[in-house]
Amino acid sequence: MNKWICTVCGYMYDPAEGDPENGVSAGTKFEDVPEDWVCPVCGAGKEDFTPEG
């Protein structure tokens, strides 16, 4: 599973960890993260993320 980077602030979404504090459980692929989820650090939307590498 790919990690995704927030292009606005540099936060990395790691599917192994998810974002449980905001309702995304560990093991969730970025593609399966809800569309209204936002970067937990800066608030940018999913469309501002790019795959790592």
Added chain:
Amino acid sequence: MPAIEIKKDIYWVGVIDWNLKNFHGYALAHQGTTYNAYLVLDNKVTLFDTVPEKFKWELFHQIQSLIDIGDIDYIVANHLEMDHSGALPFIMDKANPEKLFCSVMGEKSLKAHFHPSDWPLEAVKDGREISLGKRTVNFIETRMLHWPDSMFSYIPNDKLLISSDAFGQNIANSNIFDDQHDLDSLIREARHYFTNIILPYSPLVLKLLDRVQEAGLELDMIAPDHGMIWRSHPDKILAAYKEFASQKLRPKAVLVYDTMWSSTEKMIRAVADALISEGIEVRVMSLKSHHHSDVMGEFSDAAALVCGSPTHNNSMMPLMADFLTYMKGLKPKNRIGAALGSYGWSGEAPSAMSRILEDAGFDLPQKPLRLQYVPGHEQLAVCKELGRALAQAIKAKVAS
């Protein structure tokens, strides 16, 4: 203000904004502020950060008092917010440096601010080291502390950390070192600054402090971009940041309110009485007398927030809407909330305030409380009961 040597051949060349009261339009700076810039005289003469555009000539004169500005080889932009970069285009023009360094995120920010066509820009990654001659500089990325572009510059030879906005305080004073002031007052101002600017990024602060510790960075001096330089107490401000960012809470409640005909104020005072009698420290703050940033400064270590507003045109008072918007954006964690207010005929304000507190992640152990028109003795007893219940929740929260 003359330039001040802070370490051998390293000078503070900043400016003092003695009369500033409104910091960036959202927080109050009761004691003014400084915009610190630092000039290192080495084989490569290097300027770290600049000042607001309106002070560009003062920075120019500061630099000229030490060297010819054309002798600057490198400029480092640790943070692109205008209070540290506004004078950059002017200084770039006068100094014509060999290189301008910023972080990877800073490159985007810098281009979007100044649209430069021919600046010798070099984006540096986390951990990158450059040599100035006798010294080196290590760049440490500190994304979102508190902008994407933020970074630190560390000079190991002098054990000096130029820390951008982190560890700053809004204080204007010609004595620019920590040991020239009362330490408790400095830490208090640093807390106010942290709460109003850095609080939302607390988890990143904790990670950064761990990184600094793991890397075994020796810190003899921490030089922030606002306020006093930590020369004698770098350990104290590091420990304070750990405390601020971990949001260690005390048995304290901030009761923030607005009122029309003093009925909501009576309710708030009754709740405060009950909290006090249960041993909880309280701050009772009318939004007509206290700016939202000062309320947040007090709330920073308080376990509970009690919001009071009468119902006005089916909603809360405008100052309370302002406060709650501001407070929610700063993302305080692990707090208790309560909402109450007087009303005439519809009474929506307490539940409207409660919804915002819930969205902000507060625990609300008590239902929103509304009382019609002017509370009498029996109604105030209901407020006191709410205060006593809150006190128990606060004690449990602080003990956990």
